Amino acid sequence: MPSTIVHAGFALLLAAGLLKGAFDRRALAVLLVIVVIPEADTIAGLWLDGAHRALLHNLTIPIVGGLLLYWDTSYRERSWLRDRWGWWGVRVAWVGLFVHVFAHVLLDYAHLEGINAFYPIVDRFVRLEGELALSTTEGIVQTFVDVDLDVGVASEDGTDGIAADVGVTGTTADTHVDNPVEPSTAVEDDADGPVERLFPVAESGWQLYLVLSGLFVLVARRFQDRRERDDR
Numbered sequence: 001m002p003s004t005i006v007h008a009g010f011a012l013l014l015a016a017g018l019l020k021g022a023f024d025r026r027a028l029a030v031l032l033v034i035v036v037i038p039e040a041d042t043i044a045g046l047w048l049d050g051a052h053r054a055l056l057h058n059l060t061i062p063i064v065g066g067l068l069l070y071w072d073t074s075y076r077e078r079s080w081l082r083d084r085w086g087w088w089g090v091r092v093a094w095v096g097l098f099v100h101v102f103a104h105v106l107l108d109y110a111h112l113e114g115i116n117a118f119y120p121i122v123d124r125f126v127r128l129e130g131e132l133a134l135s136t137t138e139g140i141v142q143t144f145v146d147v148d149l150d151v152g153v154a155s156e157d158g159t160d161g162i163a164a165d166v167g168v169t170g171t172t173a174d175t176h177v178d179n180p181v182e183p184s185t186a187v188e189d190d191a192d193g194p195v196e197r198l199f200p201v202a203e204s205g206w207q208l209y210l211v212l213s214g215l216f217v218l219v220a221r222r223f224q225d226r227r228e229r230d231d232r
Contacts, residue, residue, distance in 0.1 A: 002107050004036055006207045009214030011103040015049050016217045020097045029206050034096045038104050040057040041207060042181040050172025054116035055126065057108055069093055085122050113169045113177050125175045127167040189210040 008025070015023065015031050041055035073079045081089050106128075109115045119159050130144035143168050164193065165221030169175060180197045202208035 002111055002207060004039055005201055005211055007104045007107060008032055009211035010107060011099045011212035012218045013210075014099050014103055015095065016221045018098065019091065022088050022091045023096075027088070028218075029170065031096055032100050034100050035104050038100070042179045045179070045182045048172075050116070050175050052114065052182065053108060053177045054119040054123075054172050057105055057115045058100070058119045059105065059115075059117050060119060060121060062097055064107070066097055069097065113175050114167060116172065116175075119172070121173045123173075124132075125169040125171065127169050129167050136188075172216050195203055 011031055011034075012028075013029060019027055038056040039056060042052045044051040068158055069081070072081055073093075079090070081093060085092075105115060109117070109126070110128040112127075114125050114129075114225050116123065116125050118124070126145065130142065130146075132140075132142045132144065135141050178198075180199050183197055202211060
């Protein structure tokens with residue numbers, strides 16, 4: 001799975017582009033905490049089967065959080081967030097929500113067994129897997145969503161056979177995503193020898209590239225901010 005360091009590297013890239021006027025150490029600290037929090041569901045996996053990539057790796061939480069944030073900052077006569085933290089707090093809150101979704105949840109959506117997208121409302125892991133291409137003979141070709149329409153062919157329940165594959169991989173009852181707290185070898189009854197707990201940093205070239213890019217942008221942004229202050 002993408003390591004926490006990879007998630008943080010991507011978060012730094014997003015922060016550099018979105019935190020205009022609020023890019024400071026305090027904001028970065030808040031965003032890094034937000035991007036790390038979802039990994040806490042690995043600990044919950046010790047008591048709840050399939051908790052990792054489900055309990056805190058879903059879209060239900062950011063959807064509810066986004067609605068509450070929009071209600072507080074747009075509809076209330078006095079916004080609690082704006083009164084307490086000002087415009088800085090509102091901007092960091094929205095960027096934090098964006099970072100949580102794109103730098104963590106959806107990044108895991110495209111890796112290994114994916115995420116339990118709408119847990120606990122719907123217990124179903126889904127994974128983003130496929131390709132999108134423009135073919136000179138077949139036109140636009142995509143395999144991310146595979147729809148099979150067997151019109152006129154009766155299925156077992158008497159209806160026409162219609163099937164859509166959106167990358168479903170399983171449920172919390174039968175899906176386990178390897179992690180340092182609960183490695184795959186530890187959950188196998190017949191595992192012999194010491195259990196290897198792997199703490200990944202970068203599992204591929206693109207992940208290392210993302211981490212280094214995030215660090216580079218962070219340092220470059222700090223130098224730019226310092227030069228702008230000196231020019232004033």
